[in-house]
Amino acid sequence: MLKAFRDFIARGNVLDLAVGVIIGAAFGKIVSSLVSDVLMPPLGLILGKIDFSNLFVNLGDKPAATIDEAKKLNVPTLNYGQFIDNIIQFLILAFCVFLIVQLVSKFQKKAAPPTTTKPCPFCAEAIPLAAKKCGHCTSDLPATPAV
Numbered sequence: 001m002l003k004a005f006r007d008f009i010a011r012g013n014v015l016d017l018a019v020g021v022i023i024g025a026a027f028g029k030i031v032s033s034l035v036s037d038v039l040m041p042p043l044g045l046i047l048g049k050i051d052f053s054n055l056f057v058n059l060g061d062k063p064a065a066t067i068d069e070a071k072k073l074n075v076p077t078l079n080y081g082q083f084i085d086n087i088i089q090f091l092i093l094a095f096c097v098f099l100i101v102q103l104v105s106k107f108q109k110k111a112a113p114p115t116t117t118k119p120c121p122f123c124a125e126a127i128p129l130a131a132k133k134c135g136h137c138t139s140d141l142p143a144t145p146a147v
Contacts, residue, residue: 027093027096028089028093031089031092031093031096032089034092035085035088035089035092036053036085039088040052040053040085040088051081052081052082052084052085053067053081053082053085054066054067054081055079055080055081055082055084056070056077056078056079056080056081056082057077057078057080058070058075058077059075059076059077059078060073060074060075060076060077061075062075064077067079067082115129116128116129117129120134120136120137120139120141121139121141121142122134122137122139123136123137123139125137127141
């Protein structure tokens with residue numbers, strides 16, 4: 001059982017997945033910082049000095065001015081500002097993944113379609129692989145060995 005587990009882990013796909021998860025987590029932190037520290041402050045300033053990370057609805061009976069204050073008072077809140085931040089983070093990550101997939105697919109070689117025709121040895125016109133007689137020059141074709 002231990003050998004089977006070792007073989008499973010040693011496969012290239014599992015290692016690639018592990019590297020992808022680690023890099024994805026690090027990239028997620030970068031995008032999170034980009035949204036909350038770089039994009040949202042100017043956006044909030046443009047929209048009238050709004051701090052999106054502190055937008056919430058107080059669901060409790062105690063008044064609270066900030067989310068941190070509500071947490072200290074144990075007041076339930078609906079944090080829609082943080083939800084907006086998360087949506088923007090998701091859209092940026094999804095767009096980055098889209099760009100990476102587009103870039104990788106551009107550089108991958110496309111498989112050649114399977115050959116379905118061959119040239120007639122007499123008239124050089126394209127004929128089906130299984131043809132026994134040319135449809136263009138009506139010549140009998142030599143038998144080709146099966147592959």
